[in-house]
């Protein structure tokens with residue numbers, strides 16, 4: 001097992017989680033490859049994201065718009081903004097071709113907003129492109145444990 | 159029933175007036191119980207689009223009111239809507255949202271039913287002697303009718319034919335289905351979510367143009383100028399029309415009522431790249447027809463009580479309790495149509511709809527606040543008199559301006575008729 005790579009990848013993903021929990025969106029947007037895709041599928045086994053309906057399938061433009069919306073104060077579902085704390089763990093390197101690394105991990109996310117705390121658990125799968133001693137995100141897939149159920153609205157970036 | 163006293167000494171009939179309804183319609187559990195019986199078990203209720211059960215054995219589970227049902231296509235292509243309840247001791251015979259099966263086998267003691275609901279097999283029948291005639295115990299079957307690919311079922315065997323119930327709504331359904339762009343309309347997946355509020359709050363919202371610029375400000379800020387202008391319809395030339403039997407239509411963008419008209423008009427900027435991509439495979443007239451269809455219809459058709467044909471998707475509502483409602487937003491794609499066009503529709507749907515869309519969560523928040531605010535006051539009313547001043551009779555019903563509450567008044571008139579019958 002390549003412990004050094006595992007450490008590098010988990011450090012990168014933990015940092016990304018921390019950015020999202022603390023609303024550091026410009027920094028988060030800068031983690032991405034220009035052609036990167038942020039995806040939250042409905043069917044947990046889905047692989048053809050382009051040709052199916054997802055909860056989110058964001059290219060760079062949509063990621064920027066999503067971030068702008070969260071901070072705009074124009075949306076009643078995100079003002080006040082939900083507070084989130086997520087922990088990421090159970091990291092595993094699924095593939096490594098020297099240029100890109102595929103990593104899977106577990107995410108436990110608690111959200112609190114206006115009197116109600118909710119819990120979302122997900123499998124995260126990242127395709128990371130090596131960039132010096134760090135990475136850039138080519139793809140992040142958030143497979144919510146209950147994605148095929150009727151959800152409540154999600155006013156943050158899981 | 160009309161004389162039955164309900165909340166605050168009002169009778170059911172008093173609770174709905176021509177320009178207002180009583181707040182207890184959102185909050186009273188006894189009214190909700192009555193609705194399950196008098197409304198949902200007494201009218202045509204939408205269960206599926208034909209594309210959701212495409213082949214013999216395809217099924218979709220769902221609810222009529224709170225009663226679980228299965229909609230299934232049998233080997234002769236006949237569609238059945240069956241109560242999802244074993245005739246032995248009540249276990250559901252079908253689980254999962256959609257799928258394909260050869261038969262329904264109850265998991266508890268193994269009674270098996272064919273796709274049309276007939277009881278075929280009973281394990282170890284000897285113990286019954288001659289007490290059990292299988293012909294007496296098929297899955298309970300509802301009356302089913304279909305129009306424009308929309309499948310409806312009813313518990314009320316002597317109800318008027320579906321086409322009569324739909325009435326003038328039919329021509330709007332026909333117009334809506336033009337968004338297949340020359341291909342059959344197909345449900346291409348759906349967003350399902352719940353909000354803590356009464357089902358009629360969502361029913362009202364389908365023909366509520368008034369909220370759009372305010373609640374959807376963040377969505378409007380995320381689209382191009384041309385789209386933003388197109389969606390600036392509250393003071394525009396559109397209208398809401400009461401179509402009878404609780405149905406209504408809200409036309410926001412009159413230019414987009416008929417998607418097969420004006421095909422020579424310039425292609426909007428946001429579809430220029432899609433049009434260019436389509437030109438590789440389709441002649442210009444077809445490109446224009448597809449592109450115009452991809453953008454969706456310029457109206458919302460509300461069909462009482464549980465389905466709407468809304469711009470580019472089907473909105474389905476399911477009452478869960480007096481204070482909880484489940485909503486499905488089913489995306490419409492072109493069956494066999496260009497993948498690029500369907501991808502554009504999927505991305506547009508994701509942009510506005512669903513729990514992570516830029517529109518739905520704000521609607522959901524507004525509805526939640528209606529429910530919360532409804533707990534204030536002891537004898538308060540919900541005002542529905544917007545647009546009443548200029549409302550005119552039409553051939554199909556009554557019409558007023560686009561942000562009139564005419565559609566809500568239509569729905570509550572039907573609600574009152576059913577609830578006091």
Ligand code: FES
Pocket residue numbers: 244245246247248249264265266267268269
């Ligand atoms: S409950 Fe279905 S077989 Fe007994």
Ligand SMILES: [Fe+2]
Pocket residue numbers: 363369370373374517521
């Ligand atoms: Fe809305």
